[in-house]
Amino acid sequence: AQSVAQPEDQVNVAEGNPLTVKCTYSVSGNPYLFWYVQYPNRGLQFLLKYITGDNLVKGSYGFEAEFNKSQTSFHLKKPSALVSDSALYFCAIRGNFNKFYFGSGTKLNVKP
Amino acid sequence: GAVVSQHPSWVICKSGTSVKIECRSLDFQATTMFWYRQFPKQSLMLMATSNEGSKATYEQGVEKDKFLINHASLTLSTLTVTSAHPEDSSFYICSAGPGDGEQYFGPGTRLTVT
Numbered sequence: 001a002q003s004v005a006q007p008e009d010q011v012n013v014a015e016g017n018p019l020t021v022k023c024t025y026s027v028s029g030n031p032y033l034f035w036y037v038q039y040p041n042r043g044l045q046f047l048l049k050y051i052t053g054d055n056l057v058k059g060s061y062g063f064e065a066e067f068n069k070s071q072t073s074f075h076l077k078k079p080s081a082l083v084s085d086s087a088l089y090f091c092a093i094r095g096n097f098n099k100f101y102f103g104s105g106t107k108l109n110v111k112p
Numbered sequence: 113g114a115v116v117s118q119h120p121s122w123v124i125c126k127s128g129t130s131v132k133i134e135c136r137s138l139d140f141q142a143t144t145m146f147w148y149r150q151f152p153k154q155s156l157m158l159m160a161t162s163n164e165g166s167k168a169t170y171e172q173g174v175e176k177d178k179f180l181i182n183h184a185s186l187t188l189s190t191l192t193v194t195s196a197h198p199e200d201s202s203f204y205i206c207s208a209g210p211g212d213g214e215q216y217f218g219p220g221t222r223l224t225v226t
Contacts, residue, residue, distance in 0.1 A: 032213075041222060043118075043205055043217050043219035046216075090156070094215070098144065098209055098213065098215055099158055099161065100146070100158065100215060102156045102157075103155060104154070105153075105154070
């Protein structure tokens with residue numbers, strides 16, 4: 001079985017400061033990991049994914065994520081947060097047959 | 113990139129009625145589509161896998177007679193919530209992929225049962 005966990009329900013950061021949204025995973029075999037962002041009453045927007053290769057993955061809107069196999073983590077990061085980054089962020093893992101399993105979500109609040 | 117659409121984007125229905133939600137892949141064919149459900153302030157939970165030309169497969173705990181899925185063509189899957197009740201109110205999201213391992217998510221459908 002595969003799963004992801006997001007330990008923080010909410011992350012607060014000031015605009016211009018770096019942000020980190022945490023995600024850990026559990027899987028037997030190689031993980032296929034994703035980050036999505038969701039704005040209120042909207043669908044999911046793809047940010048980035050890790051399939052293989054470099055541990056540092058760069059994605060949309062200046063976001064990046066670092067895959068750490070020893071810590072089974074895939075934390076989402078951004079060097080300088082924007083107020084417009086405030087949204088709900090989901091970590092996900094792709095399982096067999098292209099099924100996706102999502103974390104519980106982390107609400108990011110960026111304050112001006 | 114590939115686009116998945118859903119219709120309607122929101123729907124209000126009365127308790128006891130049925131409502132159909134459509135999921136379409138606009139620029140690719142998909143033999144498999146997925147339906148997810150999201151409760152307010154909660155995560156997405158996989159409900160079922162929609163298979164073109166065959167029966168859908170449901171995740172544990174999802175009532176197949178309650179949530180009818182029909183994958184009528186390679187670009188269309190429908191989810192019908194039968195005899196809807198207020199507890200069925202939720203945000204329903206579908207996903208589909210062109211077969212290369214990628215999945216694209218629809219914009220979601222907000223269902224409110226009164």
